[in-house]
Amino acid sequence: MARAIGKxxxxxxxxxxxxxxxxxxxxxxWVRRIIERRTLVEGLDGLMDFxxxxxxxxxxxxxxxxxxxxxxxxxxxxxxxxxxxLYFPVRSxxxxxxxxxxxxxLAVAGAAMYPPVYREAERRALNxxxxxxxxxxxxxxxxxxxxxxEGTRGKGDDPYKFLPAQPGVGKMALAARPTVLPLFIxxxxxxxxxxxxxxxxxxxxRTAPIIAVFGKPLDYSQFTAEKPRPTLYKKCADFFMKxxxxxxxxxxxxxxxxxxxxxxxxxxxxxYNRKGLSPFWARPG
Numbered sequence: 001m002a003r004a005i006g007k008x009x010x011x012x013x014x015x016x017x018x019x020x021x022x023x024x025x026x027x028x029x030w031v032r033r034i035i036e037r038r039t040l041v042e043g044l045d046g047l048m049d050f051x052x053x054x055x056x057x058x059x060x061x062x063x064x065x066x067x068x069x070x071x072x073x074x075x076x077x078x079x080x081x082x083x084x085x086l087y088f089p090v091r092s093x094x095x096x097x098x099x100x101x102x103x104x105x106l107a108v109a110g111a112a113m114y115p116p117v118y119r120e121a122e123r124r125a126l127n128x129x130x131x132x133x134x135x136x137x138x139x140x141x142x143x144x145x146x147x148x149x150e151g152t153r154g155k156g157d158d159p160y161k162f163l164p165a166q167p168g169v170g171k172m173a174l175a176a177r178p179t180v181l182p183l184f185i186x187x188x189x190x191x192x193x194x195x196x197x198x199x200x201x202x203x204x205x206r207t208a209p210i211i212a213v214f215g216k217p218l219d220y221s222q223f224t225a226e227k228p229r230p231t232l233y234k235k236c237a238d239f240f241m242k243x244x245x246x247x248x249x250x251x252x253x254x255x256x257x258x259x260x261x262x263x264x265x266x267x268x269x270x271x272y273n274r275k276g277l278s279p280f281w282a283r284p285g
Contacts, residue, residue, distance in 0.1 A: 020084075033199075040212070050080075054178055054179065055138035057138060058183055061150065061186075134172055134176065159186045177224065183212060187210035213250050218239075
């Protein structure tokens with residue numbers, strides 16, 4: 001039933017329109033309100049005038065349950081005119097194998113957490129179907145597929161140390177040949193109540209910022225010329241994680257500047273300003 005609902009919401013024109021209306025009219029509003037005062041984003045200006053020929057595979061590190069909601073707020077609902085449709089492949093064991101997971105997917109994301117990815121060997125054929133679906137999404141201009149190459153959340157103390165990249169993201173990229181954008185994000189925790197509270201503390205921009213750094217499109221042509229095979233998928237995934245790591249170094253610098261008070265509250269990279277309007281809604285100048 002969960003798969004059927006996911007297909008309707010993501011693979012039918014009416015379902016996707018209803019999902020987009022829900023995300024823009026409901027999800028965006030409450031997500032923005034609980035992160036806007038803490039969020040600093042760098043690299044979006046380079047994406048505003050970008051005109052990708054097909055879909056975008058956005059690869060990012062994974063530290064919190066809520067990482068992709070910053071993407072939702074900054075890109076999908078922000079100034080990036082080509083961002084039209086959103087997809088988040090997820091592991092099936094909660095969102096598709098548990099009734100509560102289905103409800104969360106619908107209530108929070110309008111079922112945009114799709115398609116499901118299965119770990120059981122006996123369901124591997126469904127993963128091949130999911131890969132075909134993702135490849136089709138990535139052929140469509142305006143589509144964004146958000147994926148974490150690590151496959152699961154990093155739970156260590158150091159947010160700049162990653163789990164090993166999984167070959168699946170390399171397989172996706174080499175099968176569909178989309179534009180690949182890297183993103184590093186840091187500052188979100190897993191306790192929703194705490195995240196909401198931090199947003200409304202006056203000093204949170206200095207003491208607990210959420211910082212996202214978008215990179216430029218990656219050139220992974222070194223992998224496209226070789227015969228597809230599992231070891232190549234892994235090398236490609238490792239390359240993506242290495243590029244994400246470079247953005248992490250820039251995030252360290254921004255975090256230090258925030259802590260030192262060197263980035264003002266009126267800096268255009270903040271998602272929020274004193275008027276309550278995001279400066280990203282208008283192009284600079």
